[in-house]
Amino acid sequence: MTHPPQTSYRRKPQNETPIDAIVQYISEFKSLSDAEIKGIRDNLKLRTFKKGTLLLREGQVSSLCYFILKGCVRQYYLIDGVERTTNFFTEGQPVTPYEGTFKKQPSKFYLSCVEDSTMSYGTPEDEAEMFAKFPQFELICRLATEEELGKSQNQLASFMLSSPEERYLNLLKTRPDLLDRVPQYQLASYIGVTPESLSRIRKRIMGGKRHGVFS
Numbered sequence: 001m002t003h004p005p006q007t008s009y010r011r012k013p014q015n016e017t018p019i020d021a022i023v024q025y026i027s028e029f030k031s032l033s034d035a036e037i038k039g040i041r042d043n044l045k046l047r048t049f050k051k052g053t054l055l056l057r058e059g060q061v062s063s064l065c066y067f068i069l070k071g072c073v074r075q076y077y078l079i080d081g082v083e084r085t086t087n088f089f090t091e092g093q094p095v096t097p098y099e100g101t102f103k104k105q106p107s108k109f110y111l112s113c114v115e116d117s118t119m120s121y122g123t124p125e126d127e128a129e130m131f132a133k134f135p136q137f138e139l140i141c142r143l144a145t146e147e148e149l150g151k152s153q154n155q156l157a158s159f160m161l162s163s164p165e166e167r168y169l170n171l172l173k174t175r176p177d178l179l180d181r182v183p184q185y186q187l188a189s190y191i192g193v194t195p196e197s198l199s200r201i202r203k204r205i206m207g208g209k210r211h212g213v214f215s
Helices: 018-027 034-043 098-103 124-133 136-161 164-174 184-191 195-210
Strands: 046-049 054-056 065-070 073-079 082-089 110-113 117-122
Touching: 018 034, 018 065, 018 117, 018 136, 034 124, 073 184, 082 184, 124 136, 136 164, 164 184, 164 195, 184 195
Parallel strands: none
Antiparallel strands: 046 117, 054 110, 065 117, 073 082, 073 110
């Protein structure tokens, strides 16, 4: 079975500052001038959230976008009282509830901090002000939005085409840090199985590695 290409997630270099992280992310789409980097520095807003903090609830209209500098945020839906995890966001990733933040529609999901997390944040009004000062940022924002949409589509396609064991193997390949950072019940929800089934999958994979089945 053929699966879509998977996205590799950026690891935070040692001694990286918040400005470094944001400039690195933006520069993947377009290089920045010294004036633009200064504009980011002058307008940077930072906040640290405690583990377990809910950034967004179902039914709430979001007014903020985030960029993770340190930590992990989980996206999940509450269906019949059961949490269904759909994504994890870590260092170097934006967290933008587009429907709520820009269309002012109530959220259908929750965003929760899995760890103590430090993020930059801003409102649509902050964004509009930056666009007015630095028109190139509007193009960068559009390119970044298209990139994140493509990642989400690939992730959904991979989920639909893969077995739970293949999803777990993909996590081992593309986001191994999550295995040590995220509770097992959340990982199980993310790949669409119970915690007990995840334990069995892990045991099979570990046994396969010992016998040379998995490299």
